[in-house]
Each structure stands twice: as C-alpha cells, then as structure tokens.
Amino acid sequence: xxxxxxxxxxxxxxxxxxxxxxxxxxxxxxxxxxxxxxxxxxxxxxxxxxxxxxxxxxxxxxxxxxxxxxxxxxxxxxxxxxxxxxxxxxxxxxxxxxxxxxxxxxxxxxxxxxxxxxxxxxxxxxxxxxxxxxxxxxxxxxxxxxxxxxxxxxxxxxxxxxxxxxxxxxxxxxxxxxxxxxxxxxxxxxxxxxxxxxxxxxxxxxxxxxxxxxxxxxxxxxxxxxxxxxxxxxxxxxxxxxxxxxxxxxxxxxxxxxxxxxxxxxxxxxxxxxxxxxxxxxxxxxxxxxxxxxxxxxxxxxxxxxxxxxxxxxxxxxxxxxxxxxxxxxxxxxxxxxxxxxxxxxxxxxxxxxxxxxxxxxxxxxxxxxxxxxxxxxxxxxxxxxxxxxxxxxxxxxxxxxxxxxxxxxxxxxxxxxxxxxxx
Numbered sequence: 001x002x003x004x005x006x007x008x009x010x011x012x013x014x015x016x017x018x019x020x021x022x023x024x025x026x027x028x029x030x031x032x033x034x035x036x037x038x039x040x041x042x043x044x045x046x047x048x049x050x051x052x053x054x055x056x057x058x059x060x061x062x063x064x065x066x067x068x069x070x071x072x073x074x075x076x077x078x079x080x081x082x083x084x085x086x087x088x089x090x091x092x093x094x095x096x097x098x099x100x101x102x103x104x105x106x107x108x109x110x111x112x113x114x115x116x117x118x119x120x121x122x123x124x125x126x127x128x129x130x131x132x133x134x135x136x137x138x139x140x141x142x143x144x145x146x147x148x149x150x151x152x153x154x155x156x157x158x159x160x161x162x163x164x165x166x167x168x169x170x171x172x173x174x175x176x177x178x179x180x181x182x183x184x185x186x187x188x189x190x191x192x193x194x195x196x197x198x199x200x201x202x203x204x205x206x207x208x209x210x211x212x213x214x215x216x217x218x219x220x221x222x223x224x225x226x227x228x229x230x231x232x233x234x235x236x237x238x239x240x241x242x243x244x245x246x247x248x249x250x251x252x253x254x255x256x257x258x259x260x261x262x263x264x265x266x267x268x269x270x271x272x273x274x275x276x277x278x279x280x281x282x283x284x285x286x287x288x289x290x291x292x293x294x295x296x297x298x299x300x301x302x303x304x305x306x307x308x309x310x311x312x313x314x315x316x317x318x319x320x321x322x323x324x325x326x327x328x329x330x331x332x333x334x335x336x337x338x339x340x341x342x343x344x345x346x347x348x349x350x351x352x353x354x355x356x357x358x359x360x361x362x363x364x365x366x367x368x369x370x371x372x373x374x375x376x377x378x379x380x381x382x383x384x385x386x387x388x389x390x391x392x393x394x395x396x397x398x399x400x401x402x403x404x405x406x407x408x409x410x411x412x413x414x415x416x417x418x419x420x421x422x423x424x
Contacts, residue, residue: 039111052155059106146359162326184215191317260318262392307334
C-alpha cells in the first residue's frame with residue numbers, strides 16, 4: 001500500500017536522517033538557484049515577475065511614501081513595469097501590517113532580500129514542524145515536499161503563515177498568550193486564521209483570543225500612525241477590486257486550492273462557485289467542531305482536533321493558493337499519532353496522495369505552461385482558461401475524507417452479545 005510505503009520512511013533513525021537530509025539538500029539548492037533569479041544576476045537580467053518581486057516592489061513604495069499606489073491595479077502595473085520592464089497579474093490585497101513586515105527588505109538588493117526572507121521563514125517553519133512532528137518529521141517532509149518546493153520557487157509567505165499556525169497549536173494548551181500572539185500575527189493573512197479562531201471560541205481559550213485581538217488592534221494603530229488613515233480606504237478598495245477580478249477569472253485559478261477555483265474551472269457561474277465555496281467553508285468549520293467533540297468523547301490529545309483545524313484552514317477562503325499548503329504539513333504532523341487508529345491504510349494512502357497532488361499540480365502546470373508559452377506574461381493571457389483547478393479538487397476530497405473519519409469516530413462502538421463478552 002502507498003501509505004505503508006511512505007510510513008516506512010520512519011522505520012529506522014538512519015532512514016529518517018537520509019530522507020530529511022535529501023529533502024533539505026534539494027530545497028537548499030532551489031533556494032540558491034532562486035536567489036540568483038530574484039537578484040537578476042548573470043543570465044537573469046530580465047525575467048518574468050513572481051510573488052517575491054511583488055513583495056519587494058511594495059517594500060520600495062513604503063520607503064518612497066507611495067504605498068497607496070500598490071493598492072490600485074492600474075498604478076501597480078506601472079510600478080511593475082518600471083521595476084523590471086515586465087508585468088504580471090498580481091493585485092495587492094495584503095493588509096498594511098504585511099507592508100510593514102516586508103518594508104526592511106527594500107534596504108538590501110532583491111536577491112539578498114529573497115534569500116533572507118525565504119531562509120528565515122523556512123527555518124522557523126521547519127523548527128516548528130520538527131517540534132510538532134517528532135519522529136514523524138521525515139514522513140511529513142516527504143509528503144509536503146511539492147508544497148515546500150512551490151513556496152520556495154515563488155518566494156511566498158506560506159512558511160511564515162504555516163509557522164504561525166504551528167506556534168498557535170504548540171502553545172494553545174499551556175501558553176495561551178504565546179498562542180494569541182501568533183494568532184494575532186495572522187492578521188497578515190486573516191482568511192487563513194478563521195478555523196483557528198473557531199477552535200479558540202469552541203474551546204473557550206479567552207486569553208488567547210483577547211491577546212490576538214490586542215495584537216490586531218495595536219498593529220492596526222501602528223499602521224495608521226505610519227501610513228495614515230487613508231491606507232485603510234486604499235486597502236478596502238483593493239479588496240473590492242480583487243473580488244471583481246476573481247469573478248471574471250483573471251487570477252491564475254489553476255494555482256488555487258479552493259472550492260471556488262474548482263467549480264469555476266469546471267464551468268460553473270461565479271455565483272454558483274461562490275456558494276459552493278461558502279458551503280465547503282461551513283463543512284470545514286463543522287469538521288473543527290466535530291474533531292473537538294471526538295477528542296473529548298475519546299479522551300484524545302487536543303493535538304488531533306488542532307490537526308484538523310490546521311488542515312481545513314486552507315479550505316475556507318476562495319483566495320487559497322498552493323503556496324499556502326505548508327499549513328497542511330502542520331495539520332498532518334498533529335494528526336499522525338492518532339491517524340493509524342482512526343484511518344485504514346487505504347484512507348491514509350488517500351490523505352497522503354491528495355496532499356502530494358495539491359502541492360505538485362500547480363508546480364508542474366506552471367512549468368508546462370512556461371515551456372509552452374515562453375514566459376509568464378503569456379500565462380496571464382492563456383493559462384488557466386484551459387487548466388482545471390486540480391489542487392482545489394484535492395482539497396475537497398481531503399475534506400470529505402476527514403469528515404468521514406470524524407463521523408465514523410463519533411459513532412458508538414458496537415455492543416457485543418453477552419455470549420461474546422463471556423467468551424472474552
């Protein structure tokens with residue numbers, strides 16, 4: 001079975017070390033390669049823009065005092081062209097807190113900025129994942145490798161958000177203030193923190209919730225002092241603009257892992273895709289509540305419910321991409337100690353396979369389209385008009401598997417006949 005083959009990775013300490021070293025070595029080579037590309041050194045003087053380029057452009061505008069320009073797509077396109085002579089469809093909808101976070105990277109060249117950003121966030125993520133996974137670390141790394149690779153490749157913040165959710169899960173039981181600080185830091189991508197917030201509410205972690213709210217309010221006040229109150233108007237305008245872009249299918253939907261993208265690429269009208277996304281979000285949050293009840297009924301460790309919470313976090317918003325999947329690794333690490341008890345080998349194989357598929361599809365599809373159309377500018381015009389959102393389908397199937405396991409776990413165990421009990 002596929003599950004047993006993957007689980008054999010952790011069969012001995014020596015085998016674990018081999019797999020961990022191999023995965024980390026490949027990632028290190030990728031980071032070095034991408035450092036040259038983002039730095040536009042050597043043969044990469046001119047190239048297509050990618051996600052970290054958008055971060056760097058925003059950081060530059062913070063120091064130029066023109067941050068509001070990045071929240072209007074027509075001016076952002078001009079900034080992109082001035083930066084590298086190329087444009088790409090990358091509207092900016094991050095809250096001002098993330099603008100503050102990336103601002104220091106404009107003080108160094110782009111290649112060095114990428115190297116610092118990706119290595120620091122990757123290191124924090126891996127340390128957090130190691131603390132959670134323990135002896136299952138090699139197993140989780142192998143399953144998550146495609147998601148780690150795609151995040152390194154585009155220079156996104158999936159390692160940062162994954163680490164923050166991991167810190168929440170590590171500390172929510174004994175150090176609620178630390179968990180609340182990490183949850184509050186998720187203000188940079190609040191749609192990925194909804195499930196964790198529901199978990200906090202359902203388990204009455206009031207100190208963590210109050211701490212998170214304090215972080216959000218304090219950081220918002222700081223952003224207002226630095227950028228002025230008008231930055232919030234600009235941000236809200238960008239969100240409205242992005243909703244229009246999403247409705248018209250301008251985003252690279254084949255890279256998305258949301259139900260919205262799946263139904264949109266399947267030919268459903270935007271309003272049907274939206275309601276499908278809302279329905280999936282409700283089931284995802286229901287899974288969190290069900291996991292909490294199952295843990296209480298079976299006197300299981302809170303880690304299981306937290307694992308479900310981390311996994312479904314990427315299933316709630318329509319704006320979820322393959323580079324957000326490192327959060328799934330946190331969930332998998334939390335689930336593994338109990339997964340063998342609740343899931344059959346075939347179900348575990350399905351879980352591992354769906355995670356691998358979601359991470360690998362966007363990367364392989366991007367490589368194919370880049371080779372076919374030469375550059376990413378062509379992808380904007382021609383790409384996902386024909387490419388389905390397979391990653392979103394994988395996440396839908398994963399949610400169904402989780403709900404099946406949870407529902408089955410909640411059913412009472414069958415009562416044996418008295419004769420069978422006597423025989424025992």
